[in-house]
Structures are given as structure tokens and as C-alpha cells.
Amino acid sequence: MRRLALLLAALALLAAGCGKGSSSDEAGRLVIAVDVPVTGSPYVAQTIRQGVELATSNLNGGGGVRVGSKSYLIKVKLYDNHLSARTAVEDARRAIDAGAAAIVTDGTGVDATWQLAKQAGVSIAITHDGGTGLVDAEARPNVFRIAPTNHGIAFRYAEYLIPKKLKVALLSDDSGYGREGAADIGRAFASNPEAVALKLTLPAGQTDLTPQILRARRSGATALLVWGQPPTIASALSASRSIGWQVPVYTPPTGSDPFIRQQLADHPEWVDGLTFAGGRLTAEVGTGPFVNFQSQYEATYGADPVGVKNSEGQAIVQPPEFAMYSYDFVHVLLAAITHADSIEPGKITAALDQVTTQGANGDERGFNEHNHEGVVDDDVYFARFHDMTYQPVQDDPLSATLPLIPQTRSQ
Amino acid sequence: MRRLLPAAAVAALLAPAAALADVQQVLLPGPTPYPTPSPPLVTGGAPPWATLTFKIHSSTDQRVRSGVDERGRVVSVRALERLRLTGTGDYLIVVSAPVLDVRTGPGSESQPGQRRGQILWSGFSSKRRLLVSDAKLHPGPVRPYLPLRLESSREGDRYELAVTNATTTSEVAFQGTGLPKELAVLLDRTRQDSLAHRRLRPAYVTISGAISQRPRQARISAPLRVEGRLRFPSAPSAVGGATLDGRTVRFSFVLGDRQQLTRRIEVTGGGEPKLSLEARPDAVVRGLTPPGGAGTWSAAVALAPQPADALLERLIETRMELVRSDQFQGFLSNPDQLGRDRTVYVYETAAAPHAVAGSTSSSSGGDPLTVLLAVGGAVVAAGAALVTWAHS
Numbered sequence: 001m002r003r004l005a006l007l008l009a010a011l012a013l014l015a016a017g018c019g020k021g022s023s024s025d026e027a028g029r030l031v032i033a034v035d036v037p038v039t040g041s042p043y044v045a046q047t048i049r050q051g052v053e054l055a056t057s058n059l060n061g062g063g064g065v066r067v068g069s070k071s072y073l074i075k076v077k078l079y080d081n082h083l084s085a086r087t088a089v090e091d092a093r094r095a096i097d098a099g100a101a102a103i104v105t106d107g108t109g110v111d112a113t114w115q116l117a118k119q120a121g122v123s124i125a126i127t128h129d130g131g132t133g134l135v136d137a138e139a140r141p142n143v144f145r146i147a148p149t150n151h152g153i154a155f156r157y158a159e160y161l162i163p164k165k166l167k168v169a170l171l172s173d174d175s176g177y178g179r180e181g182a183a184d185i186g187r188a189f190a191s192n193p194e195a196v197a198l199k200l201t202l203p204a205g206q207t208d209l210t211p212q213i214l215r216a217r218r219s220g221a222t223a224l225l226v227w228g229q230p231p232t233i234a235s236a237l238s239a240s241r242s243i244g245w246q247v248p249v250y251t252p253p254t255g256s257d258p259f260i261r262q263q264l265a266d267h268p269e270w271v272d273g274l275t276f277a278g279g280r281l282t283a284e285v286g287t288g289p290f291v292n293f294q295s296q297y298e299a300t301y302g303a304d305p306v307g308v309k310n311s312e313g314q315a316i317v318q319p320p321e322f323a324m325y326s327y328d329f330v331h332v333l334l335a336a337i338t339h340a341d342s343i344e345p346g347k348i349t350a351a352l353d354q355v356t357t358q359g360a361n362g363d364e365r366g367f368n369e370h371n372h373e374g375v376v377d378d379d380v381y382f383a384r385f386h387d388m389t390y391q392p393v394q395d396d397p398l399s400a401t402l403p404l405i406p407q408t409r410s411q
Numbered sequence: 412m413r414r415l416l417p418a419a420a421v422a423a424l425l426a427p428a429a430a431l432a433d434v435q436q437v438l439l440p441g442p443t444p445y446p447t448p449s450p451p452l453v454t455g456g457a458p459p460w461a462t463l464t465f466k467i468h469s470s471t472d473q474r475v476r477s478g479v480d481e482r483g484r485v486v487s488v489r490a491l492e493r494l495r496l497t498g499t500g501d502y503l504i505v506v507s508a509p510v511l512d513v514r515t516g517p518g519s520e521s522q523p524g525q526r527r528g529q530i531l532w533s534g535f536s537s538k539r540r541l542l543v544s545d546a547k548l549h550p551g552p553v554r555p556y557l558p559l560r561l562e563s564s565r566e567g568d569r570y571e572l573a574v575t576n577a578t579t580t581s582e583v584a585f586q587g588t589g590l591p592k593e594l595a596v597l598l599d600r601t602r603q604d605s606l607a608h609r610r611l612r613p614a615y616v617t618i619s620g621a622i623s624q625r626p627r628q629a630r631i632s633a634p635l636r637v638e639g640r641l642r643f644p645s646a647p648s649a650v651g652g653a654t655l656d657g658r659t660v661r662f663s664f665v666l667g668d669r670q671q672l673t674r675r676i677e678v679t680g681g682g683e684p685k686l687s688l689e690a691r692p693d694a695v696v697r698g699l700t701p702p703g704g705a706g707t708w709s710a711a712v713a714l715a716p717q718p719a720d721a722l723l724e725r726l727i728e729t730r731m732e733l734v735r736s737d738q739f740q741g742f743l744s745n746p747d748q749l750g751r752d753r754t755v756y757v758y759e760t761a762a763a764p765h766a767v768a769g770s771t772s773s774s775s776g777g778d779p780l781t782v783l784l785a786v787g788g789a790v791v792a793a794g795a796a797l798v799t800w801a802h803s
Contacts, residue, residue, distance in 0.1 A: 354526050354527060363501075368524035369524070369525040369526060371522065371524045376534055378535040397535075398537065401499070
């Protein structure tokens with residue numbers, strides 16, 4: 001009899017749970033999981049997390065997101081993937097169990113987590129890794145990215161460098177990032193073998209790359225395209241300049257990593273001329289939107305110091321590029337929730353294909369049924385360093401239209 | 412804006428004008444607004460937005476391929492749109508269409524995106540860029556806006572294909588007393604634009620005295636140049652309304668421009684044909700040909716007086732026809748309101764649909780009946796388990 005009473009009570013509770021739920025005045029909770037390498041790549045982890053938190057604190061400050069007659073406040077749950085795919089899988093499981101509507105990640109372990117997330121209808125947003133194959137709107141319908149893609153960067157480099165009639169040494173390190181980049185850059189230059197002087201793999205983490213750089217020089221190279229982690233780029237620069245070879249050096253977005261400037265702080269002239277490809281920080285409307293975002297970011301978290309100064313003694317700061325991408329994703333997610341008029345992860349994921357918002361740089365951000373890349377190839381620009389800061393190059397049609405982003409702060 | 416200006420608004424504009432002045436300048440039809448909202452195609456929901464700065468211009472070449480069944484009904488539609496951008500800057504283009512699927516077309520320098528009811532383009536144009544989309548469209552919502560209606564029928568060994576201009580619409584027009592010489596000059600200018608396949612330039616006409624709405628709405632059709640062929644398995648024995656060339660029946664005509672709006676092709680024998688037809692919005696030629704063999708309208712008026720009201724009526728109606736023709740030049744939208752558009756409409760016999768198997772298996776098990784049975788089964792099983800537990 002007692003068990004029957006318990007059963008009836010349980011059924012009554014179940015019935016209450018199936019109803020409309022709590023009062024519409026009471027705000028609900030919506031979880032966004034952030035899975036980043038806090039202990040593996042702290043700068044990347046911090047900037048992604050802060051981008052998400054900045055966006056959510058703004059939204060929560062405005063009352064949260066309204067779905068039907070109820071408001072939801074957004075809660076950010078942070079997970080540390082340690083740059084490990086295995087940990088990323090565990091994190092994804094925990095995030096799904098916590099009811100996450102989406103997982104924002106640097107890209108670690110997405111090959112292993114996307115199916116898990118898909119089963120729960122949860123979307124994954126990559127805001128750092130540009131690896132080809134991570135995002136595929138048809139095969140991985142729940143994976144989205146707001147970050148420049150390796151494919152886009154490689155083809156933009158081919159478009160930029162081949163007309164210059166340079167003989168390019170394609171150097172890549174043996175990290176996963178380097179190997180993926182080598183494949184993309186190889187494909188981009190495949191139709192123009194005359195533009196390639198040499199293809200060479202560099203050992204990641206090796207501080208002295210002089211033998212490899214000398215080999216590149218002997219091959220007749222007139223430019224280096226170094227696709228690798230920041231330490232590899234710093235070592236390649238150091239080796240070429242120390243042997244007196246003023247060859248132009250081109251890199252993917254890792255070329256803008258503060259680490260390189262920190263490593264070469266004793267020889268700032270070695271950084272001069274280093275050109276990297278990245279996602280544009282400003283749209284045609286000008287610097288206004290990005291500078292507003294940057295001011296808001298710095299007011300909340302402070303500027304991201306590079307740790308070096310220019311020749312006038314001004315401190316150099318890093319514009320919050322990757323924070324912008326995770327910040328933008330939260331806004332696209334919010335638009336999708338509003339479009340779906342639901343907090344069901346599956347419905348939100350489907351709605352992500354149907355919405356566009358204005359990004360922090362004034363550009364439109366959004367996805368569609370055929371493309372889950374929020375940074376299109378045409379958004380890839382080139383910037384060149386001088387005196388520890390960079391500015392868009394003038395010999396590329398897109399880059400030439402972009403203004404300079406302030407990167408110095410008075411002491 | 413190339414948008415519909417409601418007839419009531421025209422009438423409202425005309426009414427006070429009548430009372431205001433003895434002589435006034437009245438805007439003639441063209442180049443816009445178009446008499447109906449579509450084409451270009453529009454879809455429901457949020458209005459399409461796009462950004463194309465003044466630094467970038469675009470023109471389109473389109474090929475709309477309709478598959479027709481044995482009765483002439485459109486059963487499939489594909490639209491190939493070649494958007495040529497000129498200028499340097501960012502672009503974000505939304506082409507509204509009931510799209511089922513869109514792929515990159517030949518020669519495209521970028522890839523189109525797809526959303527419900529939209530084809531998307533986004534990127535940066537450096538001086539020029541070609542964007543080509545190949546879209547499969549829902550035939551249902553598109554059918555009413557195609558320029559031709561085809562009906563084919565068979566009685567014994569006699570086959571008939573009726574091709575009808577489906578662009579006809581009614582428009583409010585005004586009447587008044589114009590100046591024959593000026594009207595002749597305006598007719599000549601309109602004719603020059605028409606023969607050069609140029610979009611009309613805005614023009615005003617001088618009207619003396621009262622202006623009023625014509626008692627009957629004008630019936631306007633875009634002239635359509637139609638060329639096509641019917642290929643038969645064996646040579647037909649007789650043909651009407653077309654020419655016979657072995658097993659192929661060829662036809663070519665203009666529907667509209669003071670000519671019939673429907674043409675019939677009658678064929679005896681030959682079996683079941685395969686149709687291939689192209690239609691292009693065309694110039695107004697006959698409607699703007701000066702009378703009496705004169706070289707120009709001005710010369711015709713100088714030779715023999717022409718009634719001013721007839722000249723005005725012809726001027727208005729031919730300009731409306733040219734506007735309607737221009738409207739069908741852009742079946743899918745062009746983000747540049749002033750950009751040039753050209754559309755060819757192709758109608759072809761669609762391949763017979765494949766027979767569908769009586770039962771299909773689904774690995775996902777997602778069909779409604781399966782889901783219903785699964786849910787029902789689970790509920791029954793859960794209930795049984797609970798009762799068993801409660802009585803244990």
C-alpha cells in the first residue's frame with residue numbers, strides 16, 4: 001500500500017513536470033559550455049572564455065533571452081580540455097548532462113565529440129582551430145565555426161603570393177596544426193608548382209632551425225611560408241635573420257601570437273616585415289564597431305598585454321580577435337534561440353542555419369544550410385609587422401581597404 | 412524601387428490632378444514600378460535584406476529551366492543565375508526564392524549559401540566577381556510566375572500543344588488631351604529604347620485640361636519570343652502552326668506585341684513527342700511601328716494628322732508592355748536595382764518519374780508510425796514495470 005502511495009506521488013510529480021512548468025515571471029537558466037585548454041594554451045582559453053562571458057553578461061544584464069513568455073539567464077560553465085581529445089569527450093558528456101545548449105571550444109577533440117553532441121542535439125562552436133574537415137555542414141550538421149579556416153588562408157596566400165613571382169619555401173612544423181596546414185597549402189599551390197621552391201617539415205619545439213633555413217636558402221627560395229606553432233615561427237625568423245637572410249616570411253594567424261614578439265623582444269627588427277594572415281577585425285563600416293567591442297572588453301578584463309614595447313616605449317596590446325569570435329557566436333546563438341522560440345538544443349541547432357547577426361567588427365555573422373563557417377575565405381586579410389605592431393598590407397585588394405587597429409597603450 | 416504601385420494609389424494621384432491645372436506634365440509608365448510584386452520571386456517570412464554598397468554594381472543572366480509533364484504542367488524548376496559584380500568592396504546578397512537546394516554554378520568564384528527561401532552570397536569583390544548559383548526550386552510557388560502556360564493533349568493520333576503568354580495583367584491607365592507632335596516624339600524615343608533592348612528612361616507627357624482614369628483597365632502582356640521544337644519517335648504525317656523537318660516539328664513566334672497570346676501546334680502521327688522550348692521577354696516592335704510606312708512617328712504625324720488620344724493610349728500601353736517585359740527579364744532578384752537582367756525561360760519534357768518501391772526501409776527509424784509505436788510500446792512497458800514493482 002505504501003509503495004502504491006509512493007507510485008501515485010511519483011506520477012503526480014511527473015504530471016506536474018509535463019505541464020507548462022514554473023511561473024513565467026521566474027527566470028530560467030540556459031547553459032553555454034566553454035571547453036578550452038585552460039592548462040594547455042592559457043591565452044587561447046582565456047580569450048575564448050572572456051568573449052563568451054562578455055556576451056552573456058551583456059545579455060543577462062538586459063534580462064536574458066526571452067522564449068515565449070519566459071526569460072532565461074545564461075550561465076557559462078567552463079571546462080578544461082588540456083588540449084586532449086580524450087578530456088574533451090569527457091567534458092562534452094558533462095556539458096550535455098548539465099543541459100548545455102551549445103559547447104564553445106577552441107577545436108580540441110571535436111572529431112571525437114561532435115557525434116556525442118549531435119545525439120543530444122547540442123551544437124558545437126569552434127572559435128580558434130581552422131582545421132579542414134572539422135566543419136562539414138552535411139556530415140556534421142551540429143558543428144559550426146567562427147574563425148578563419150586553414151583552407152581559406154591557404155588559398156588566399158596562393159592568390160596573394162603567386163602573382164608576386166616569388167619562389168616560396170613551404171615550411172610546416174610536425175604538430176597537428178602544421179601537418180593540416182601543410183596539406184591545405186600544398187593543395188592551394190598545386191596548380192602552380194613553379195611558385196614553390198621547397199616543401200620541408202620542421203621539428204616543432206626545436207629552437208635552432210638554422211640547418212632547415214639554410215636548406216631553404218640553397219633551394220633558391222625568395223620567400224618563406226611558415227605554417228606552424230608560434231615557437232616554430234619564432235625559431236624560423238630567428239634562424240633566417242641571424243644568418244643575415246632578410247627573406248620575407250609569411251605565416252598563418254599564429255604569426256600574430258604574442259609569444260613570437262616576446263621571444264624576439266631583443267631583436268625587434270627581426271619581427272619587422274613578418275606578414276600573417278588572419279580574419280579581418282573590421283568591416284567596411286570602419287573601426288568603430290571593433291573599437292567599441294575592444295573598449296568594452298578592456299574595461300571588463302583589461303587589455304591583453306603582448307609583453308613588449310615599441311621604439312617609443314609604448315606598451316603593445318593584443319586586439320581581442322578570438323574573444324570577438326566567441327562573443328559573436330553567443331549572439332548568433334541568441335538569434336537562433338529567438339528564431340526557434342525554444343530552448344531545446346535540437347531546435348536551436350537547426351535554427352543556427354537560418355539567422356544572421358551583426359558581429360563585433362560590424363560584419364554580418366551567420367551560418368546557412370550549406371556552410372557552417374562564420375568567417376568566409378574572403379574575410380582573410382594580410383597584415384605586416386613594423387615596430388612590434390601590425391597593420392594591413394597595401395598590396396592586397398581586401399587588406400588595402402582595412403584600417404589600422406590601435407595596438408599601443410601609454411604607460 | 413521596382414515595386415508594385417497599387418492601382419488605387421494611381422487613381423488617387425490622378426483625381427486631384429484633374430482639378431489643379433490646365434496644362435501639366437504627367438509621368439508616363441516606366442521604367443518602374445512593375446505592375447505585380449513578382450517576378451522577381453519573393454518568398455514569405457522576413458523580407459530579404461542585403462548589402463551592396465554604391466561602389467558595387469551587378470547584372471544578371473538567368474536561365475530558368477522548367478520540366479513539364481505530358482500535359483504540359485510544370486513539375487520541376489531549376490534556375491541558373493549568373494550574377495556579375497563590378498566594383499571593389501564587401502557584398503552580402505540575399506536572393507529570395509523557394510529554394511529546395513542550391514549548388515555552385517559553372518565558373519562561379521564563390522559558393523552560395525542556402526536558407527529557407529533564400530540563396531545567400533557573402534564576400535569581397537575585387538574589381539569584378541562572378542557568382543553563379545544553380546538552384547532547384549519548389550515548382551508549386553514558382554508556377555504562377557512563369558511567363559508561359561503550356562497545355563498538351565492527344566486525341567487518337569492527333570497531338571496538340573497550346574502555348575499561351577501568361578504575363579497578362581490589368582493596369583490602371585489615364586487619359587487626357589496630349590500634343591500630337593510631342594506624343595510622336597515620345598513614341599519615337601520609346602521605340603528606340605525598345606529596339607535597342609534598353610530599359611525605358613523616365614518620361615513626362617504634356618496634358619491639356621482634365622486628366623482622368625480610363626474607364627477600363629488596360630490589359631498588358633510582355634511580348635515573348637518563343638522558339639521550340641517537338642521531336643517525335645517517327646515522322647508525323649501532318650503539322651499545323653509549325654514546320655515539319657523529318658521527325659522534328661519546329662516553331663517560332665512572338666506571343667503578344669499586337670499578335671495572338673496563344674498559339675496552337677497540331678500534329679498528326681509520330682507518337683509521343685519530346686518538347687524543348689525557349690522563351691525570352693522581347694521588345695515591342697509592332698506596337699511601336701509608325702503608321703503608313705513612315706520611318707518615324709514624327710514623320711507619320713507630319714504626313715497625316717493622328718488623333719492625340721489614340722497616340723497617348725498607344726504610348727502608355729506600349730510603355731506598360733515594355734515595363735512588363737523588363738519585369739520578366741529578372742526572374743530571380745538582382746541586388747542592384749539599376750542593374751541589367753536577362754532571363755531565358757526553357758521548357759522541356761521532364762523525365763518520367765521513377766516508380767517508387769512499395770516499402771522503404773529507414774535505418775533511422777524516424778517515420779511517424781515507427782515513432783508512435785515505439786513510444787506507445789515504451790509507455791506500456793514502463794507502466795507494466797511500475798505496477799509490477801508496486802505489487803512486489
